[in-house]
Amino acid sequence: MAVSIRFNKKQDKLIVTLPVSNPRLSASGKTMVIASSRGARTDTANYQGYPIFVVANAWVYRSAAIFDEEEKKNRGNGKNRRPASNDETPD
Numbered sequence: 053m054a055v056s057i058r059f060n061k062k063q064d065k066l067i068v069t070l071p072v073s074n075p076r077l078s079a080s081g082k083t084m085v086i087a088s089s090r091g092a093r094t095d096t097a098n099y100q101g102y103p104i105f106v107v108a109n110a111w112v113y114r115s116a117a118i119f120d121e122e123e124k125k126n127r128g129n130g131k132n133r134r135p136a137s138n139d140e141t142p143d
Contacts, residue, residue, distance in 0.1 A: 072087045
């Protein structure tokens with residue numbers, strides 16, 4: 053399912069629908085992302101003739117116990133690792 057954006061003019065509401073995925077570690081490593089638009093997205097929705105763009109993320113903090121097993125499963129296979137920045141790279 054792709055990101056869906058709908059503008060309800062009668063209720064003055066913007067409705068964004070995101071597909072929920074398996075939890076994955078965020079780039080910072082502080083949260084587990086469960087849904088994301090993965091950058092700016094647009095759909096057929098418009099506001100006064102202009103396309104509406106949305107960026108959306110849904111996450112939970114890593115301390116949530118429900119993600120312990122997912123994290124253990126992915127540990128060591130590189131899935132949950134951030135790329136090293138230049139200052140973290142050994143000489």
